[in-house]
Amino acid sequence: MLAESFETFVNSLQLKNSDDIDTKFKSITKRLNMSYYGSNSEEEHGYKVGSLGRKTAINGISDMDMLFVLPKTKFKQYDEYKGNGQSALLQDVKAEIRKRYPNESIIVRGDGQVVVVTFSNYEVEVCPAFENSDGSYKFPDSKYGGTWKRTDPMVEIGESEYTIDQTNGHFKNICQMVRAWKNNIGFKMGGLLVDTLVHKFLKKYPKYVTVTYEDYLNLFKDLFLYLKGQNKEQIYWQSLGSKQPVYDKGKAFIGKAEKAYNKIKDLTEESENLYEKLQEIFGIKFPIPEVVQKSEFSSYDLRSDNEQFIDDMFKIDIKYTLNIECDVKVDGFREGSLRKFIQNKTPLLHKRELKFYIDVNEAEDKGISYSIYWKTRNRGTEAVARKKQRGEIVKGTSQKVEPTSFNGPHYVECYIVSNGVCVAKDRIDVPIFQTPFKIKI
Incomplete structure (x- = not known):
């Protein structure tokens, strides 16, 4: 029974858009082959690398890493370039790809090593490279005036x-x-x-x-x-x-x-x-056999009819750090940090205000376009009795305010969604203290 659940779960993780990814890969490879080799080949000189190449990617992956091997005769042109040859190479490859995708967003990413083509729900990161004599590759890094770096993905x-x-x-x-x-x-x-x-x-x-x-x-x-x-x-x-x-x-x-x-x-x-x-x-999609009775699960975690899960709304591929914090306020004055309340086992009383806010958002630091979503989930016998379990996922801003109104465990999650993919998430738990008091939420 458990073995079947593991197998079913593994099967659910397999890529569901591999045909579309393969089509984009072949299209970009063909365009670059035309530009640099005068060939219409959809496969030569192009390689899927990263987790797709290693065959360990899961459904929801938000980027495809690909390597395109340029003619060795081109290396001298960029290595002896007056100025930043690595940057010039990336800009040239970007211009060639744009001939195939004039309407897509195509950028040289901030780390200055790849050309990024943004499609719906995922990106293709194209790394132009030159093959070394030992079978490894050197690729451009345009930072700090430009250098060449080594990678060996085929061995991996x-x-x-x-x-x-x-x-x-x-x-x-x-x-x-x-x-x-x-x-x-x-x-x-x-x-x-x-x-x-x-x-x-x-x-x-x-x-x-x-x-x-x-x-x-x-x-x-x-x-x-x-x-x-x-x-x-x-x-x-x-x-x-x-x-x-x-x-x-x-x-x-x-x-x-x-x-x-x-x-x-x-x-x-x-x-x-x-x-x-x-x-x-x-995750919630790990399958539970039908013979496992619902009563075996914690009574305080009965799901409300309105509960939503981010997995059902967006693909999930966590790539960035997100930290949320919470201030406890009463009559507009800050009593302290929620994490400190929990750490010190200080009870939360009624008529308090919990101000949740984003403290660290790496997606914003990297200049990524994104939206913010929040989920508030109440658990416990009082929440069930009053039908206040909640659990809806709603679009919001960098802050969210919740009142303390009844006893029971509670949590708030925040999600960063970019290009149809959840790329960052964080959660703050507010647990019940069994003795000598209960946190009231």
């Missing part, structure tokens, strides 16, 4: 494909479920780091090379244990295959993995709250 793709075959497809499944966890909880973790750490995990736990769906609960216990044990002071990890450095400045995944591990470490397939905890980790 090869290692990923080998491991997928070696594990009968389960390496791909595990990488995809880690992405689903990341998107559900709402924290940044690069795709190459996901695949690298899962690859290292399988090296450390070779028993899982022959894993089946029946083993997934124990596997994820060990995987979260492995992830939470990573060194917070580590600057980078060596990627699978190429051994190139993979950086993660915030290392948010370590703390998130600890919370996930604590949720499931003591669970078995017979545990009454097993599916509830798995949904908390992987």
Whole structure:
């Protein structure tokens, strides 16, 4: 029964727009082949890289990384360019792509390494490159006057494909479920780091090379244990295959993995709250078998008829950091931070005002066009009795005000949506304190 739920969930993560992505890839490749090789080929010199190339992407992915290999004879032109040759190269490639897509938004991204073509619900990031003698590639970085950087994605793709075959497809499944966890909880973790750490995990736990769906609960216990044990002071990890450095400045995944591990470490397939905890980790779409009775779930979390889920409204691909905070006010005066109230176990009284606001929004810092959505969810017996569970997702601004009106746990989530994709999310929980008081909301 549990094995079937894991398998069904994995199947739900598979790409549903792969044909459209493939069409765009071929179209851009053909245009650049015409520009630089005088050829109509839709496949030569173009490569899908990133998670699509490694075959670990999940449905909802908001960008396709592609490499286009330019003629070696062109390298001298840009390497000896008077000025910033790397910037000139990117602008030239941008101009050639615009011939195919005159009406689409086409920019050189802020980091100055790729040309970005924006379509509905996803972007294509085109990295022009030159092949090195060892099979790796050098690509332009236009920052700081311009330099050439090295990448070796084909070795990473090869290692990923080998491991997928070696594990009968389960390496791909595990990488995809880690992405689903990341998107559900709402924290940044690069795709190459996901695949690298899962690859290292399988090296450390070779028993899982022959894993089946029946083993997934124990596997994820060990995987979260492995992830939470990573060194917070580590600057980078060596990627699978190429051994190139993979950086993660915030290392948010370590703390998130600890919370996930604590949720499931003591669970078995017979545990009454097993599916509830798995949904908390992987999202509401983790399937619950029909034979599992609704009464087995927490009575305080009965869903209202109006509850909405961001997964049903937009694709999810968390790429940016979002932090929300909350001030507690009474009669217009600030009593303190909600997080401090919870930390100090200070009760929230009635007739208080909770002012939620965005404290960090990386999407705004990067100049990304976006919209803001909020969700307020009340839980507890009083909320159920008064039919005030709420849970609607509404468009808003950078602030949201809620009153404290009745006892029970409560949470507020905020979402950043760009180009039809939820790219950032955060949540503040307001839990019930069992003793000596209850938080009133």
